[in-house]
Amino acid sequence: MATVEVAFTPLPAHVRTARLVATAVARRSGVDEALLDEVRLAVGEACSRAVEAHRRHCPAEPVRIEMTDLGERFVVVVRDSAPGAAGTQPAGASAPSAAANGASVPSSADDDGAIPAGFGLAVISGLADDVRVSSTSSGVSVQMSWPSAVATA
């Protein structure tokens, strides 16, 4: 069972709440203060991607986040329910400089297509030292983890 689970309506306004909760749970789990900015940004990116996928494919379904303190690792899983959603392919994660190279796959990030699809995943891969993206018929899950000290309180 996850330490904390959150399900939220797929609206951009709730992404901030999700990343604030993730940061608070990470801090409580003993993640080093220096890594909390990375947790905040990576979870925000994963939630933004999921929200966009839900808004296109299943706006009535909530986005789900599981945050688990495993003692030595703090694990966050962001799950969506939008199979085959555009911009969710993990291939983009291997090209973090795609925007700089002039890639122009349209994305919700900017109407001009200035940022390629999958860019958020690329950012996540640059932030978390352990990222696993899995796509199934029921949706995409992004699992990220960071080292944490065993809670002493």
Place this chain on the structure above:
Amino acid sequence: MDLKLGHYNKDGIEVVDVEGEIDVYTAPRLRELLIDLVNKNNYQLVVNMEKVEFLDSTGLGVLVGGLKRVRAHDGSLDLVCTQERILKIFRITGLTKVFGIHGTVDAAIAAKQSEK
């Protein structure tokens, strides 16, 4: 915190002050402002990010979109940013090679004027 936006003209260059969090929820407001400035023939822009507390890929997309718009008119969009937490996202995405990033608004304006 929410996003606060302001802008003013200095030495012929439009400076955009951004304060707060730029994310999937707030970024559209910044995009609208940049589009509005370009539509009013402002092609030399400096975006001051010294009071930005959070920036994600959606915000990066808006800045890159703004850059594309001003470049279409032979303009440029430079950034003012010294915060490590914000600079990091530009570095990991390779966008430090795309934007001119300066330590102060005055330095950004001086760099733009030297390009003219």
